[in-house]
Amino acid sequence: MPAPLNSPYQQLRGGDGRREANTSAVLRTVLDHGPVARRRIAALTGLSPAAVSRQVLDLARLGLVRERPELVAAAGVGRPQVPVDIDSGRVAVAGVHIGVPGATLSLIDLRGRILAREDVSSRGPGRTAILERVTGRLPAFLAAHKGALSIAGVGAVLGGRVDPERGIAVRHEPLGWYDVPLRAALERATGLPVYVDNHARALAQSEILFGHPDAQHSIVAIFVGHVVDAALGSGGRVHLGPRAATSDLAHQPVPGSRVKCPCGRTGCFEAVVSDTALFEEATELGIIAEPDRALLSEAVAAGHPGADRLVRRRARLIGRAVALLADLVNPDVVVVHETFSGAHPRYLDAIRTEAVGRSHLCDDPERIVAPGTGERALDVAAGTAVLANIYGDPLRTVAFDQSPGV
Numbered sequence: 001m002p003a004p005l006n007s008p009y010q011q012l013r014g015g016d017g018r019r020e021a022n023t024s025a026v027l028r029t030v031l032d033h034g035p036v037a038r039r040r041i042a043a044l045t046g047l048s049p050a051a052v053s054r055q056v057l058d059l060a061r062l063g064l065v066r067e068r069p070e071l072v073a074a075a076g077v078g079r080p081q082v083p084v085d086i087d088s089g090r091v092a093v094a095g096v097h098i099g100v101p102g103a104t105l106s107l108i109d110l111r112g113r114i115l116a117r118e119d120v121s122s123r124g125p126g127r128t129a130i131l132e133r134v135t136g137r138l139p140a141f142l143a144a145h146k147g148a149l150s151i152a153g154v155g156a157v158l159g160g161r162v163d164p165e166r167g168i169a170v171r172h173e174p175l176g177w178y179d180v181p182l183r184a185a186l187e188r189a190t191g192l193p194v195y196v197d198n199h200a201r202a203l204a205q206s207e208i209l210f211g212h213p214d215a216q217h218s219i220v221a222i223f224v225g226h227v228v229d230a231a232l233g234s235g236g237r238v239h240l241g242p243r244a245a246t247s248d249l250a251h252q253p254v255p256g257s258r259v260k261c262p263c264g265r266t267g268c269f270e271a272v273v274s275d276t277a278l279f280e281e282a283t284e285l286g287i288i289a290e291p292d293r294a295l296l297s298e299a300v301a302a303g304h305p306g307a308d309r310l311v312r313r314r315a316r317l318i319g320r321a322v323a324l325l326a327d328l329v330n331p332d333v334v335v336v337h338e339t340f341s342g343a344h345p346r347y348l349d350a351i352r353t354e355a356v357g358r359s360h361l362c363d364d365p366e367r368i369v370a371p372g373t374g375e376r377a378l379d380v381a382a383g384t385a386v387l388a389n390i391y392g393d394p395l396r397t398v399a400f401d402q403s404p405g406v
């Protein structure tokens with residue numbers, strides 16, 4: 001089993017890395033432009049046509065690309081070339097998103113599309129009950145859905161501090177997880193290579209691969225759920241800082257707030273804007289019967305004025321944080337993952353209006369977006385923990401001539 005590389009976060013190591021880098025460049029070009037002719041790949045990558053042909057051969061042997069002879073007639077003038085495209089029919093990845101209150105399992109193709117998914121309930125005693133349920137269920141889930149696909153690996157993402165190099169969930173307060181050896185547990189359960197990451201970093205990476213085109217230049221991803229996380233990507237790579245921490249917005253002060261934070265101070269951003277705080281306040285105000293996402297989602301969808309007021313107020317506070325990050329980092333794109341704005345664009349609009357009104361640099365609301373991978377962005381992000389390694393270093397992430405089988 002190859003050791004996880006997490007190569008999107010670091011320069012390629014070993015040898016001069018040129019062959020690996022070229023193969024990655026060709027695969028990324030096919031992802032962005034496919035179906036695409038070899039000579040156009042050569043023009044886009046700066047590689048010679050002969051080098052492109054060698055890389056395409058390698059990538060086809062890995063099961064990652066395929067020729068599309070049926071498109072030759074439409075290829076235009078000159079000597080016809082068979083276009084090359086991502087092969088979605090041979091290699092896929094598994095994704096595990098661990099959240100509060102439950103987890104999801106998914107099967108995802110090389111273009112970041114979800115082929116199958118399943119919710120895993122967290123019910124059970126003990127703080128790692130959810131992990132036992134995931135490891136118990138994942139092999140059967142993959143066996144039921146993968147068909148002839150070969151599974152290149154399992155990506156597992158969650159909030160809080162996650163160390164991709166050691167494969168450990170270092171700290172996730174709402175789950176009560178401290179130094180949980182997530183990679184080892186999933187490797188034991190599946191026998192597959194496992195890549196773990198923080199979900200905000202994985203969201204940024206999936207936006208770079210499959211989302212907004214400008215995210216390849218620079219991106220800030222903000223996640224607001226039961227935890228608050230932010231991550232930065234630049235030049236197509238996601239930043240992994242010291243101690244594997246993401247950017248920490250959680251304890252930025254919110255002016256005027258008296259909400260107590262577990263850190264001992266009052267008015268910390270996470271304590272004010274988290275789903276935990278939102279659901280509890282909605283319960284205290286009698287909008288919902290108990291602090292529960294589905295209940296508040298129903299109230300929001302039904303147009304409950306009190307629910308709308310709370311979610312809108314939170315959107316404005318998130319907009320302030322977006323303005324702060326936009327001014328500090330000046331990214332091309334800010335992707336915001338918030339519980340309600342994906343399904344209800346009015347809350348994304350509220351975030352944008354507040355952010356643009358407060359930012360000194362960002363005057364274009366279109367630079368603030370919901371995840372391009374859609375409402376299941378976290379599931380795609382989980383698979384992206386593997387896919388980023390495939391696109392970053394296909395030769396070392398995918399085994400040659402894999403026969404189908406987990």
Ligand SMILES: [Zn+2]
Nearest residue numbers: 251261263268
């Ligand atoms: Zn705090």
